[in-house]
Amino acid sequence: MKLVVKIGGQAQEDAVVRKSVARQIAALGRAGHSVVVVHGGGKLLTETLERLGIRTEFHQGFRVTDAQTRDVALMVLGGIVNKQWVAELEAHGQPALGLCGGDGNLAEARKLRLRSNGTAKDLGFVGRPHKVNPEVLEMALGRGLAPVVASLAPNARGEYFNINADDFAAALASALGADRLLYLTKSGGVWDADQKTLPVVKLDEIGRLIRRGIVRDGMIPKLRSCARILGHGVSEIDILSPAVPEGLLRAAQSGRPVGTRIVKR
Numbered sequence: 001m002k003l004v005v006k007i008g009g010q011a012q013e014d015a016v017v018r019k020s021v022a023r024q025i026a027a028l029g030r031a032g033h034s035v036v037v038v039h040g041g042g043k044l045l046t047e048t049l050e051r052l053g054i055r056t057e058f059h060q061g062f063r064v065t066d067a068q069t070r071d072v073a074l075m076v077l078g079g080i081v082n083k084q085w086v087a088e089l090e091a092h093g094q095p096a097l098g099l100c101g102g103d104g105n106l107a108e109a110r111k112l113r114l115r116s117n118g119t120a121k122d123l124g125f126v127g128r129p130h131k132v133n134p135e136v137l138e139m140a141l142g143r144g145l146a147p148v149v150a151s152l153a154p155n156a157r158g159e160y161f162n163i164n165a166d167d168f169a170a171a172l173a174s175a176l177g178a179d180r181l182l183y184l185t186k187s188g189g190v191w192d193a194d195q196k197t198l199p200v201v202k203l204d205e206i207g208r209l210i211r212r213g214i215v216r217d218g219m220i221p222k223l224r225s226c227a228r229i230l231g232h233g234v235s236e237i238d239i240l241s242p243a244v245p246e247g248l249l250r251a252a253q254s255g256r257p258v259g260t261r262i263v264k265r
Contacts (some may be wrong), residue, residue, distance in 0.1 A: 001179040002141075005261040006057075006169035007039045009186045012081065018088060021184065024092035025065045025146060031205055033252065034141040036172060037096075037148045040165035041073075041081035041084065048076050060114060061218045062126055063141040065162040070125040073162045077150040077253050085148045088251055101129070101153025104136025107171070109161040127153060127161030129171035136188075137176060149207035151262065170225035173234050181229070181237045183222060188241035189259030190215060190223070199257050203230050226262045237262040 011021045028035050033265035046056050049072055059065040065073065082098045089096040089265035103230070109127030113120060140147045149172065166183065173181040189197040193214050201209070206227045210213045215223060226237050238251045240259030251258040 001252070002034045002036075002176060004036045004038060004130045004169050004173040004176065004178045005182070005248065006183045007037060007085070008042065008165060008184065008240070009242075011184045012041060012084075013038065013043055014243075018084075019092075020245075020249060021242050022085070022088040022092045022094070024246065025089060025142075026092040026251060027165070028252060029094045029144070030147060031253075035106075035146050035246050036137055036176065036178070037085060037146060038086060038143070038151060038165055038169035038172060039077070039081060039148065040151050041077045044081060045073055045076045047070055053128065057260050059121055059123060061166060061221045062112070063162060065124040065126050070160060070162055070251040074152060074160055082148055082150045089146055089148065094144050096148050098148050099136065099138055099139045099161065100150040101168070104139075105133050105253055106136050107132050107153040107163075107168070109163060111155070111161065116131065123162050124177070125159070127155065128167055129153065129163060130155075132171050132175035132177045135173065137172070164221050164225075166225045170229045170234075174229040178221055178253060180235055181226075181234050182248065183237070183239045184242040184248065185218075185222070185239060186218065186241060186243075187239075188244070189239045189257075190262075198260050199262055201262050203227060203262070206262075223262075230262065230264045235264065262265050 018115045026034050072184045078100045086096040105130050108131040110130035111127045112126045137147050151163045151168040154160050190201050241246050247258045
């Protein structure tokens with residue numbers, strides 16, 4: 001199978017969990033699966049910005065990104081976090097290639113514009129994948145490498161934009177024709193109003209969950225990304241906790257959801 005795994009939160013911040021996830025990705029590679037890893041780096045980026053005296057602001061789950069914040073994101077996501085994951089995978093026997101959207105003409109971004117209650121919110125250098133050329137990913141996978149992609153990409157004029165990693169993973173999965181997209185997130189899935197994990201969410205339920213405020217914050221862009229790509233080359237999406245023992249392997253290789261499985265119908 002061709003898999004796209006989006007890594008965030010706990011999988012990056014907890015060294016034990018990070019090693020477990022890397023080991024499972026390496027095991028998937030040895031089993032003959034092709035794996036693309038996509039990551040953000042929110043907590044380390046926020047901590048670095050604080051040390052530099054740069055204020056952090058979020059709007060509808062997106063980080064408001066001025067030029068200074070964008071440059072720090074390039075340093076942290078494209079540098080520290082990306083190379084940590086490359087090293088972690090290679091330590092577990094999986095050769096890896098660190099990339100961002102600007103490498104190998106992988107992705108072109110377009111500025112994201114949000115409107116809320118008729119009012120436009122300028123998020124600065126926040127983009128959404130506009131064009132994806134998966135050739136560099138396919139070349140890497142063909143040589144047994146696991147591409148590790150930081151969620152950054154330039155626009156047509158070469159200006160870099162910070163991209164929500166959930167959106168980026170979804171765009172790459174769609175362009176690659178991935179069999180499955182897996183989001184590793186601390187929440188472990190989509191919760192209902194009683195904060196219990198929903199094992200299955202159907203495409204036509206996503207809008208209702210957002211409108212009723214049952215899902216909020218970072219889960220909103222994640223589910224909107226799911227809604228955009230379901231049926232466009234990707235038939236199933238899993239949202240699960242990286243701390244579940246062998247959870248990634250189980251979700252990828254079994255027919256049963258480990259956290260929440262998003263399906264078209």
